[in-house]
Amino acid sequence: MSEEKHHIVSYKFYVIILLALLALTFSSVEITSIELGKYTVAGALLFAVIKSYLVLTYFMHLKFDKPYIKIMVGFVFAVFVVTIVITLLDYLYR
Structure with missing residues (x-):
């Protein structure tokens, strides 16, 4: 165990x-x-x-999880932010 x-x-x-x-x-x-x-x-x-x-x-329970899980969640949020920024830039420069 x-x-x-x-x-x-x-x-x-x-x-x-x-x-x-x-x-x-x-x-x-x-x-x-x-x-x-x-x-x-x-x-x-x-x-x-x-x-x-x-x-x-x-x-x-991210406060109590292992560090690599926090890193994965941070990576997902980073991808989300990049996607939103790219979408807004596309909308801005059309």
Whole structure:
């Protein structure tokens, strides 16, 4: 058998993360009703990034996984960002 360390996270911690995610979700919906001009989308995206970080780190257990799995997830995000940048550049220079 392998000698893996198991992490134990309490339900209270998951409830706190869930409440934070709910608060961020309601905040991202409410930010669209505030007139921030060109910063409205940036604010909503900031909330989305924070929520994604919480879900990936705690609900998907990346905080407790091996480093190579974190590297693979980072690689997937890098490919995603490159794809979006290439798409936006294509749209910009047509």
